[in-house]
Amino acid sequence: MKLAYFGFPHRGGTYTVYRLLRDELAPFGTELCWIGTGEAAHRAIRDPAFAAELAHGFVTGMATDGEQAQARALVNALEAGGFDGVIVSVLADRAQTNAMRYLAAPMLRIMIVHNITPATYAAARAIRDHVHATVGVSPRIRDDLVRSYGFDDGHTVAIPNGTDLAEHLPAVRPFVAHAPLRLLSLGRIEDVAKGVFWLPQILEALPADITLTIAGTGPDAERLRALAMPLGARVRFTGEVGPDAVDALMKTHDILLAPSRFEGFMITAVEAMARGCVPVVARIHGVTDSIITDGADGLLFPVGDWRAAVAGILCLERDRPLLHRLAAAGCWTAHERFRADLMASRYHTLIRRLAHDRPPIAKPLSFDHWRMAGGLRPGLRSYLPSPIKNVLRVLRERAVS
16 A cells, blocks of 8 residues: 655655654555645755655645645645555644645545644634544543544544654663753743743752753743743753754653643653653643653642642652653653554554545545645634733643643
8 A cells, every 4th residue: 555644755744654654554465655736845855864755755736736736736636646545743834734635536644643633623624524533642632533423433543653763672771879860851942732831940949969951952942041040050951953963951850841731642751761761741641641651650749830840850759769760760751652663563554454444534625625624724722922822731730731
């Protein structure tokens, strides 16, 4: 079977999922190719860092195409390329998501939902009737879609994201009784989702010998630098981190600190656990608590409660045997539950089932009547000031946890 994956090479979670699925589905006889469109996709194929990826996909249309032309180019490429189906990460790109409503009837189509935000759910609802199956990357997403957005219980599944752990077999770190703790924040530096502005508050409340490395880039990096300035050398910013540097960072830090307001999944927690770096992260119902068992292989604290994060880190600072036990247990959790081959096997099972039992879906729309689905257009919530949205997100998570 030949499937397309809407997207293009970039340093991000949706492309990492594609790359792992591509490699792991190949032994099952499924060829997975990426297809991109639009200005960003054309820019990506000129980036030398992604040269090797050009063997696995292609870009359609012109860099200056509008959304309708982008969608038409994608649909034409699928038909001309002999593809049997397509996988789309909802809302990763608006034109690509909307194109699912215009695909030819025989084309198998699977939607992946990567986040728990109302905007993501609205976009998923907009194309719900034009896909044969939907994958939520966490149990929370799957349950929300079925319970509140009318998704078919029999064709909506939870498949956790996986990661390549082949080179990181479970290995217990040497026990260290008294060395100062080294904290790590890794990922996009952005406060609305990731809660990064709480990091300086957390560190300030901890003993002065505890340090924090903030690895990554993002729109709030400069403001976070300013907030962290009074902490001096206790905070180190690395800037952009390539995939090759992640292993060393996690192996040289004791705790992954993630005070996120919302996530669809938290692959950095899995990657940290596999390397013996203990996750201390916000409890996001059906998401982070589906990865981490509090007190067994990591610690969870209520969303927005930075003082509880401090208490958890202090507990590990004082109880080094506990830190050691959590690190060892986390290694096994990652390898037993979140390997890339397990993720691919679950997708293969879904694809094979759909090949024999494909549910009826809505008829494809005509490009002569192109329009963007309502759920893909900005809603009233998008105009709320960020501080108000942040409060609402914290209250929502407190209510469901």
